[in-house]
Amino acid sequence: MIDWSGYVGLMLQGALVTIELTLMGSVLALFMAFLAGLGRLSRFFAVRALATAYIEFFRGTSIFVQLFWAYFVLPLLGIELTPLQAGVLALGLNVGAYGAEVVRGAVRSIGKEQYEACVALNLGRWQGMRHVILPQAFLLMLPTFGNNAIELLKATSIVSLISLADLTFQAQVVRAQTGNTLVPFTAILIGYFALAMILSWGVRSLERRLSRGIDGVRV
Amino acid sequence: MPTLIEGVKITILATILGSALAAAVGLVIALLRRSSNRLVARPVAFVAEFIRGTPLLVQLYFIFYILPDFGILLPPLLAGVIGLGLHYGTYTAEVYRAGIDNVPRGQWEAAKACNLGARQTWMHIILPQAIPPMIPALANYFIAMFKETPLLSAITVLELMNQAKSVANTYYRYLEPMTLVGAFFLVISLFSVVLLRWLERRYGRVEN
Amino acid sequence: MAEPIVKIDSISKSFGAFKVLDGLSMQVMPGEKLALIGPSGSGKTTILRILMTLERIDSGHIEVGGEQLYHMQRGGALVTADERHLAKMRQKIGMVFQLFNLFPHKCVLDNVTLAPMLTKGVPKAQAQKRAMELLDMVGMADKAKAMPAQLSGGQKQRVAIARALALSPKIMLFDEVTSALDPELVEEVLNVMRRLADETDMTMLLVTHEMGFAHDFADRVLFFDRGRIVEEGKPEEIFRNPKQERTQSFLKKIIAAGHRV
Amino acid sequence: MAEPIVKIDSISKSFGAFKVLDGLSMQVMPGEKLALIGPSGSGKTTILRILMTLERIDSGHIEVGGEQLYHMQRGGALVTADERHLAKMRQKIGMVFQLFNLFPHKCVLDNVTLAPMLTKGVPKAQAQKRAMELLDMVGMADKAKAMPAQLSGGQKQRVAIARALALSPKIMLFDEVTSALDPELVEEVLNVMRRLADETDMTMLLVTHEMGFAHDFADRVLFFDRGRIVEEGKPEEIFRNPKQERTQSFLKKIIAAGHRV
Amino acid sequence: DDAKLEQLKAQGFARLAIANEPPYTAVAADGKVSGAAPDVAREVFKRLGVEDVAASISEYGAMIPGLQAGRFDVVTAGLFMKPERCAAVAYSEPVLCDAEAMLVKKGNPKGFKSYEDIANDPTAKIGAPGGGTEEKLALNAGVPRDRVIVVPDGQSGLKMVQDGRIDAYSLPVLSINDLVQKANDPNLEVIAPVEGAPVYCDGAAFNKKDTALRDAFDVELAKMKESGEFAKIIEPYGFSAAAAISTTREKQCAAQ
Numbered sequence A: 001m002i003d004w005s006g007y008v009g010l011m012l013q014g015a016l017v018t019i020e021l022t023l024m025g026s027v028l029a030l031f032m033a034f035l036a037g038l039g040r041l042s043r044f045f046a047v048r049a050l051a052t053a054y055i056e057f058f059r060g061t062s063i064f065v066q067l068f069w070a071y072f073v074l075p076l077l078g079i080e081l082t083p084l085q086a087g088v089l090a091l092g093l094n095v096g097a098y099g100a101e102v103v104r105g106a107v108r109s110i111g112k113e114q115y116e117a118c119v120a121l122n123l124g125r126w127q128g129m130r131h132v133i134l135p136q137a138f139l140l141m142l143p144t145f146g147n148n149a150i151e152l153l154k155a156t157s158i159v160s161l162i163s164l165a166d167l168t169f170q171a172q173v174v175r176a177q178t179g180n181t182l183v184p185f186t187a188i189l190i191g192y193f194a195l196a197m198i199l200s201w202g203v204r205s206l207e208r209r210l211s212r213g214i215d216g217v218r219v
Numbered sequence B: 001m002p003t004l005i006e007g008v009k010i011t012i013l014a015t016i017l018g019s020a021l022a023a024a025v026g027l028v029i030a031l032l033r034r035s036s037n038r039l040v041a042r043p044v045a046f047v048a049e050f051i052r053g054t055p056l057l058v059q060l061y062f063i064f065y066i067l068p069d070f071g072i073l074l075p076p077l078l079a080g081v082i083g084l085g086l087h088y089g090t091y092t093a094e095v096y097r098a099g100i101d102n103v104p105r106g107q108w109e110a111a112k113a114c115n116l117g118a119r120q121t122w123m124h125i126i127l128p129q130a131i132p133p134m135i136p137a138l139a140n141y142f143i144a145m146f147k148e149t150p151l152l153s154a155i156t157v158l159e160l161m162n163q164a165k166s167v168a169n170t171y172y173r174y175l176e177p178m179t180l181v182g183a184f185f186l187v188i189s190l191f192s193v194v195l196l197r198w199l200e201r202r203y204g205r206v207e208n
Numbered sequence C, D: 001m002a003e004p005i006v007k008i009d010s011i012s013k014s015f016g017a018f019k020v021l022d023g024l025s026m027q028v029m030p031g032e033k034l035a036l037i038g039p040s041g042s043g044k045t046t047i048l049r050i051l052m053t054l055e056r057i058d059s060g061h062i063e064v065g066g067e068q069l070y071h072m073q074r075g076g077a078l079v080t081a082d083e084r085h086l087a088k089m090r091q092k093i094g095m096v097f098q099l100f101n102l103f104p105h106k107c108v109l110d111n112v113t114l115a116p117m118l119t120k121g122v123p124k125a126q127a128q129k130r131a132m133e134l135l136d137m138v139g140m141a142d143k144a145k146a147m148p149a150q151l152s153g154g155q156k157q158r159v160a161i162a163r164a165l166a167l168s169p170k171i172m173l174f175d176e177v178t179s180a181l182d183p184e185l186v187e188e189v190l191n192v193m194r195r196l197a198d199e200t201d202m203t204m205l206l207v208t209h210e211m212g213f214a215h216d217f218a219d220r221v222l223f224f225d226r227g228r229i230v231e232e233g234k235p236e237e238i239f240r241n242p243k244q245e246r247t248q249s250f251l252k253k254i255i256a257a258g259h260r261v
Numbered sequence E: 001d002d003a004k005l006e007q008l009k010a011q012g013f014a015r016l017a018i019a020n021e022p023p024y025t026a027v028a029a030d031g032k033v034s035g036a037a038p039d040v041a042r043e044v045f046k047r048l049g050v051e052d053v054a055a056s057i058s059e060y061g062a063m064i065p066g067l068q069a070g071r072f073d074v075v076t077a078g079l080f081m082k083p084e085r086c087a088a089v090a091y092s093e094p095v096l097c098d099a100e101a102m103l104v105k106k107g108n109p110k111g112f113k114s115y116e117d118i119a120n121d122p123t124a125k126i127g128a129p130g131g132g133t134e135e136k137l138a139l140n141a142g143v144p145r146d147r148v149i150v151v152p153d154g155q156s157g158l159k160m161v162q163d164g165r166i167d168a169y170s171l172p173v174l175s176i177n178d179l180v181q182k183a184n185d186p187n188l189e190v191i192a193p194v195e196g197a198p199v200y201c202d203g204a205a206f207n208k209k210d211t212a213l214r215d216a217f218d219v220e221l222a223k224m225k226e227s228g229e230f231a232k233i234i235e236p237y238g239f240s241a242a243a244a245i246s247t248t249r250e251k252q253c254a255a256q
């Protein structure tokens, strides 16, 4: 029979790469989401146009194409990235473009009356944004951000195309080396699901913590 | 590039069939999850969450390479369409749920006060109000599905991306075919953005 | 003396841990116009919703028109009513909501004809004829083809009244039907209700904060607090000469806030 | 005689094709308590919002405390005010909204201290001390640590008043501050406003449908219709003896709807 | 005089692209990379003074673009020499040689012997790696595009033959043997070599810019072939050293 014990270590290494990609990609995505999302709400046309171009481009093209570009085409233009950097870049920029729309939607959905209260209290634009609008909007963004993070986790499975040894890739290796398909694929299905559950649990508990009091429950 | 055009055809066919399946699967999931019978609602909810929480790529491998062990042998395109339809069905289910939940409670109550039955309430009051606002959100997912069709290359469907790779391999050039494919996706997506904005104007905002 | 058309017998109702109604009993005679008043959260709306079967009760019994509302006979025993029984009982009762709840995707006329056509199988022509009579009565005949979104609040509420009347219920429930309206529009709705009270012998239960209207309209006033009837009587007694201290303080505050009694 | 603190000079304002204000002029004296009444849509809210710089005007001039509100001197010429000028002018004005507009993610105390700390750089300890005095004045000191969602409407509105007062404006604007409240809660807010009127010499502009309160509270009443002042005068004159037919019919409807004058 | 070699020496390792295809390459349960191609490369580089190699598994289709984009220093993956490839990369002298084989169901029910047989049977489908030699051979033999199925990896191809999705799956002989041995399925049969298909050899593939490095590599490779050390490395994997020694890069690159 096949000795699975060694391959378990291989799969765990893959899981580690997947987690790494997910975390670093999420950080980049979060940063881009706020940058572009607030950029789209800017008073200045140039900033709005730039943000819109970024969002539409990265939402418009397939993430595969973006990944191939980051890995195979950028070096031709003189920008050399390691596979991990290319993966984080493509995933982060892609998911960040979706997140930007979430940021924009949440900020815009804060009622007009909150902005007016800020004016009536003579808060400046940025003060109002920072202390009144964003704290409320962030709470609205959280659930969707959670979903985006899971999307990002799932999207990491395609980095095997640029020879990054993530969870899916290692499953392919194990499959080639052992000739068994069922075991590695079942294992990674469960692995991805477990990671997704952890993510959504984390976001939910953060949401619970931040919303304490706002919904009328005694703190 | 006639091979690329062949790929475009397959990509579009897979998207259309996948969308139709996702629309139907989503409605079934949404209704089953609303069931008052927990033995129905709970397992359906779990399966939907599981499908939604795992990568489509791995699911495609499962459908194509593992189901035959259990006697289910699907042609590549059909396997791809089923994979896309099931995966995106779990997303559209959420759209249906939100659409139905967004009909104000007062409408259910008014229907009851008018003594309408359950079927009458669904047909005449709830669905006519719930469906138009969800059209843009559904369209959104179908566009997303379109962009994920390159995954089908893993199960030997010769869609656009696979054709492009073939071309790239023959000439050892990645830049041109990949850029062409990128441009194609971008053009289609920009068209769909226009379509989506129009749908939004006509039917209301997309729920993110 | 005639039998009561509504008999409520020590019903209780909780939302979670919060007991809204606690062993409440009351009766309504046929044709009676009843006003329910009392502070916010005292359970007035809940009673109307229970009668409309929008909420279930936890315990107790309700009879409407001589029949059990939430229970039915089966094989000699009294069991919890099924949906069919509830549908039958609902024919006797109509309700008008604070926020109108018109069907926004149907025009005024269709709002009124929908239920008679679907639930009673009334032919379209006949349903429309009757609907136009009702719309005429509430002064909305000229807006029959308008969509609800094109109407003012007062107009919406008048359509909602016509819609409830279209099923010819024996009992009509009104829950703060004017409190979402601009002050200037209140009067047109109250006028319709006055006419309704004068011209029909329908039994009417009314929850309101318009003490002036309650005074003119009602045969009897019930003052609620915390899910119990604290005081009841003729409007003159309750408003001019309340016996309970709770009623007195409530009315004093309402008057101080600028409402005429 | 003193100079007016607010001078509005033939301002106009349109929303799209709809002209809300059309060449309106009015003046307010320091310390005056002014009530703006009139039918829905007549432009009362719009005037307050223009004074609070929440809406721009299309033409005309406004002076507040002797300075132009929407214009400023630059190089001898009068040009449209920039954000800095507006921010300076806003220090003189505070506003309380119909729907309170408290910040739901901050506790009562933080709602009151936020603006003084951010806009005036008041140190935290000092801002909190002053906030507690104000909360005490509106009877909310014991709820300083509560979140807005835990408060009743009347309590929320009292916090909103304290919050506006924390910036010590010379002029306070109140837009139907009680019309979203349950009738029983209206009184507690009106009491706070009465105290405010008695104890300070703040200039106050009040839009209201509470005719009784307008009567007791105001030094002068302006009756608006379609963006124009139809009639103005002392409360007794306007309410007991309105000269214009439009005023008479408006008051008649309001009274018929059950409001005491 | 070779800047690239100096650079590799300095950093202490060379970056290899390998395929996920035993026995050309193998990944052990502990993740350690071995297999005929990387083992040879490791030894040559050691002799050149480059301590170690860092191997990353890549798709066949991505190897040459990756090399061009500077992702790897060398491809050692059973990437057979062919005229177009010789134009795109700088090959070393031949390293691993292999004939083509086909995997079919037991008893070869359709009687395939060559790619032409598949072209002549209008119902037959053949699987091959995307961008690989076999795909091109099948297309050149006249099999229409829609009957050449691009299969992502060996296991998938094997599975598709077992499930009857394709009638034949074509890979080099040794790769197929390895697959069949792992699958341990008595219902499969290997046809080797495929009639009419040439014997192919791979070489270590370098970027066109790095011909100096390639030449240095060739020198050490030749020494190893001479000393028999070369045979010692590759023969345990089933490859024939004699086949590689008997041909040259020129011959392979000129062949059709």
Ligand SMILES: Nc1ncnc2c1ncn2[C@@H]1O[C@H](COP(=O)(O)OP(=O)(O)OP(=O)(O)O)[C@@H](O)[C@H]1O
Pocket: C015, C016, C020, C038, C039, C040, C041, C042, C043, C044, C045, C046, C047
């Ligand atoms: N669905 C519900 N879930 C939880 N609590 C509820 C629900 N419906 C009503 N309540 C609570 O029950 C109590 C009584 O509500 P009800 O609406 O009957 O009062 P009311 O007398 O109509 O008050 P109001 O004058 O404000 O309309 C309130 O405290 C309310 O918060």
Ligand SMILES: Nc1ncnc2c1ncn2[C@@H]1O[C@H](COP(=O)(O)OP(=O)(O)OP(=O)(O)O)[C@@H](O)[C@H]1O
Pocket: D015, D016, D020, D038, D039, D040, D041, D042, D043, D044, D045, D046, D047
């Ligand atoms: N932002 C806006 N866009 C378009 N129309 C507006 C806007 N704000 C107000 N209006 C219109 O301007 C008119 C005057 O509005 P305003 O709110 O000043 O009236 P009001 O006297 O305060 O009425 P109410 O008593 O109902 O509050 C109304 O017809 C209203 O519909």
Ligand SMILES: [Mg+2]
Pocket: C044, C045, C046, C175, C176, C207
């Ligand atoms: Mg109520």
Ligand SMILES: [Mg+2]
Pocket: D044, D045, D046, D175, D176, D207
């Ligand atoms: Mg107003």
